[in-house]
Amino acid sequence: MAAKELAERGFEVLILEAGPRLEPTRDFAMNKFAYESMYRGFGPPGWKQREQWMQDTAGEFSRNFYINDTEHPYTTDPGKPFLWVRARVVGGKTLHWGRLSWRLSDLDFKAATHDGFDVDWPIDYKEIEPYYDKAEEWIGVSGNRDGLWWQPDGNFLPPMALTCGDQLLKKASAKMGISLIQPRVAMLTAVKPHHAKYGRAKCHYCGSCGEGCTVGAMFNSLSSTLPAAMATKRCTLRTNSIVRHINVDENTGKAKGVAVVDRVTRKELEFFGKVVIVAGSTLESTRLLLNSKSSKHPNGLGNSSGVLGHYLVDHFGGTGASGVLPMFAGRDTVNEDGKSSGVFVTRFRNLDKATKHPKFLRGYGFEGGSSIGSFPGVARRTPGFGSEFKRQVRRWYVAPVGLTTRAAMLSRFENYVEIDPGGVVDAWGIPVLRVHIQHSDNEREMGKDAAEMAAEILEKAGAEQISVSRQLTVPGRIIHELGTARMGNDPKKSVVNKFNQVWDAKNVFVTDGAAYVGSANQNPTLTILALTIRACEYLTEEMKRGNL
């Protein structure tokens, strides 16, 4: 997004991508079915445990979108694992993201004012609203205008319909005073001229979003922002370029370029520029800043406050409930799995005094729904074997229902990353991160409440065979790692200002999830895009004023 915004504003832009370029016709498997592979989509036995053990969402057909863990170490404290999913390819994680696109509200931006924990963001909703509009317009978000003050509306493309089971969940939630809405997803349900210009087409509901969308219905940078940036003729993309560190001018402390190692040839290179945008995804960006030590920035670039690396958060899930809807048992199979959007239960705890929960701060929502997928998950918990087993699986396969938590994690200083003090390096000799993170009792109390509430919604929807999950996902599992280079109004307590500009080097901008202050409970990508557009606008003005 930054490349597009800056190239369109007249800047010469060089994009350094650590990984290779993908070829959609070769590397995308949108039209491939699991039954076409002898491994049924699970891959050869042991491949994941040997090569991509942390790439939890990588499948047999999408493994090229993810890094190989053999080359990309990171370390953790004993008994406190962190799951780090990474993509080093052109398009990055936008190739397989969940597409849920939510705005934050002042309940989130001003969370500290509401409950007294930590600090507020340095921005409010009104400031970022026009940039949410721009980001939504560009990527294309389908959804409903639901009129919920804590979940602001945007200008949406037509929503994807709810299934019959989803409707039952909606009625059950409404009885409990809980808002269940259609997810707002970055998938084209209608095509506008700026989508068509770059060949993006309407979603045809194939349901294979995570295997690479060759028609561009799902927003990803490969089919949307990058073509727009390249169309300006002012943008150069260099692949296989791993940035070791940012080089700084020893007199001014400002960035003058970056040191790069070529992933394939291993040649060392240097590139120079007037401004450096760091957008390698939350933890890679922070790793780069921490590795950019110099006499002007002895603890890493942007770390004069000592805050760089701290306040790491991830949303958590895991707790929730699943079951079957008996009214659908044995019905004819219908094609419901192409929608891939389900339902979203918006936050209902700690919105105001009436909804204040006595045991935890902040809140959570649920993702889930009821739709028949291509894989009969119910078979995993159906006892027996043989023809009776198959009969039972066929009977219940068409009636699944489930809700899983997406919850806020409190931003705490003691959850942080640092350059591994043991000296561990990656395959290119670049020092790696050590991650220190664990959940607090606030998350545990929230998880407990969420499991109970999910079960209650399912019960009210008429579900049976309800199974309740009570463990929180390991940090990192939701792939919403955020924070570690937080924005703020005080240079002594934050890494970047409210325009994503590094306090200590004003020609460096961090435009990804690292700049987050608090996780809220909504998926972060839309906010990252909106902040990026805003940062680029500010950068342009500052450049015109000669301030960079």
Added chain:
Amino acid sequence: MFTQKKNATALQKLHSIHVLPNGREFIGKIEIGRGSYQFTFTPNSAASPNGKLVLTGAIKVKAPGGQQRAVENVTATLLATQGSITGPPPMPRQFAESLRPPLPEPSGSLPLTDWTGYQGSVAVMYLKLSPLNGRALGVPADLSYLQINARLYSTSEVERDLHWLYSALTEAMHGERPNEQLAADYIGAINRILKA
């Protein structure tokens, strides 16, 4: 605008290689240019001087042409570990109950986090080898600072036993409640397997 500056490079420096357990050994490949060299590290003893696990043993490298060279008494010092997101292997049945790690305090009715605490285990051990002479091993690369990334993916009984021991040892040495006696017992158990 940007410019590009090239630096001259000497003999390629190899920073790290990925290895997997093969019984008591760790095996992997060194890829240099078009050449692929089979790498084997066979530890024959374990110790913990200065509070760090050190495995000592032999390294064998087999060139693409089949020629094999070896060097003895190589040390591999544990730099750090990566926690697993799957459960640990079961405690080996033949081990004395005294080797069982103390269970954590009950956490009450609050949910746990997956694969943490006693549910946790080590996914990868990052070990630094004592400096190797690449030429002596027939490898055209600088191996003076070689790190081995030992992914503990166990597929045999001895691998599972060692995985359990390496995980328990990491917790006993570097966990929230270090236990020197237990760590020494685990080192002893590892040595019995390595020397068997």
